[in-house]
Amino acid sequence: MAGIQEVYELVEKGKAKKVAAAVQEALDAGCDPTSILNEGMISAMDSVGTKFKNGELFVPEMLVAAKTMKNGVAVLKPYLAAGAAGAAGKVIIGTVAGDLHDIGKNLVAMMLESSGFEVIDLGVDVSKEKFVEAFEANPDTKLICCSALLTTTMPALKQTVELLNSSPFRSKIKVMVGGAPISAAFAEEIGADAYTADAASCAQKAKELAA
Amino acid sequence: MLTAKQNMIECMKGGHPDRFVNQYEAIQLLFHPFMFVSPLLQPGMENVKNAWGVTSTFPKGVPGAFPVHTPDKIVVQDIEKWRDYVHAPSLDFSQEMWDQCKAMYDAADGEKAFKAAFVAPGLFEQTHHLCEMVNALTYYIEYEDEMHDLIKYLTEWELKLAEGICSHLHPDMLFHHDDWGGHDSTFMSVNMFNEFLLEPYKEIYGYYKSHGVDYVVHHSDSYAATLVPSMIEMGIDVYQGCMETNRVPELIKKYGGQISFMGSIENAEVDFEDWNDEKCEAVVRRVCEESGNKYFIPCIAQGGPGSVYPGVYMSLTKAIDKLNKEKFGIEDPDSARMPIQIMF
Helix, strand or coil, rough: HHHHHHHHHHHCCCCCHHHHHHHHHHCCCCCHHHHHHHHHHHHHHHHHHHHHHHCCCCCCHHHHHHHHHHHHHHHHHHHHHCCHHHHHHEEEEEECCCCEEEEHHHHHHHCCCCCCCEEEECCEEHHHHHHHHHHHHHHCCEEEEEECCCCCHHHHHHHHHHHCCCCCHHHEEEEEEEECCHHHHHHHHHCCCCCCCCCCHHHHHHHHCCC | CCCCCHHHHHHCCCCCCCCCCCCCCCEEEEEHHHHHHHHCCCCCCCEEECCCCCCCCCCCCCCCCCCCCCCHHHHCCCCHHHHHHCCCCCCCCCCHHHHHHHHHHCCCCCCCCCCEEEECCCHHHHHHHHHHHHHHHHHHHHHHHHHHHHHHHHHHHHHHHHHHHHCCCCEEEEEEEEECCCCCCCCCCCHHHHHHHHHHHHHHHHEEEEEEEEEEEEEEEECHHHHHHHHHHHHHCCCECHHHHHHHHHHHHCCCCHHHCEECCHHHHCCCCCCCHHHHHHHHHHHHHHHCCCEEEEEEECCCCCCCCHHHHHHHHHHHHHHHHHHHHCCHHHHHHCCCCCCC
């Protein structure tokens, strides 16, 4: 439908100020709210993620697209069935203890949210115990994503994953790790379920793991 | 044997270097008075506000300080009114302060090393220090005019700083920080980068070069291969911090003679808890083999001599010395350079 296509284009181009009106118009024209979300917004963010991964778009474009989607969802939310906006599942995310980097973590959080996940962002410098406490407060969480951007905080990442691996709820979650010094081999060595190199790949992998 | 400085000049011009330039051996990083007014944080210092009003923290065991951007600590609370929040600190220093810095310049051996003015942060970094990273990157799209104006304001301040540095201290090299990317990509597209940063940097680096500075070294420990043509246009002579993801040997083939590349030794590969001399030497041998000793300086990627784990930087230095002895017969490199400087 034309209304959904317009929402898609606005999200893809990051027109944050125009999207609210476009979503409202689509609703007024009788478009299904869930279709506006899935085909208009989440699909657009998938496209943005792919272009980011391929080097066609950069962080600023991705940020304004995510912001646009957020503005659109704010209009759409009252019309959606409860929980539809986070239908893909709940994710806990944070940068590990001793590490204050947040750009990559924020991008991953935005891409996850834009892919239909409900994201609980614990921020930066997060102790391993806080990840566990966050799960205990949100036992329906499907994924825990931890990042480390420094060689000096790789041990903290390892300790966090070790604690998660020894927790009684381990079978209920998948653990993903990322960050500049992290590799797939390191992820495997410390017992994480997956490593991805960028935010778009993380969102794709998260969908596979949460399915 | 050439002095370390002569050897670096030969390396940069593609002449006859008689060995590999060894990391920062030919660059003596020197301070200017503003660095004492708004000092760089030391490890362990938390929530320190600098002269621009930016709050930073330097946790122990990390390579550098981070701006703290809890909502209350973001300097620019409203980008449309940035002038209400951003107040450039004074650059009027007493003659005594300039003299103290000049004494450090005079103490450096100008035959063995460049006297390099250290300037950080750069324009892009300053925008995200003031606005917060996500905000700043969003503003580059949504508030283009305001960002152009903010960068112009920061550029004018940098030019005034340059005027003071050149007239009082007379450096022959500039070592300027501004991180323009992450490990695998630049923060912004080439078009956006050029639109916002090319002309201001041409102005800043042009000023230094027309006032006695022979070489500009720009630090960005990141991927930035796509920005190399812009770097050349800006007047950058050495791109320091280039990570291996830039495919340095290809860059040397393509741009050697116009710019040199200093780096390829990523902290993540050598600077970790269980580092050892063998691992450092293996990385040194590999990058030197791949890139050669013209237009390339093997160096830890971080923006100054040192490492997160004590000993790593010197281990790399010794590995390059060892290679220089094996390959070029250099027996006593210390006699041709100043004592190795460790800043971090």
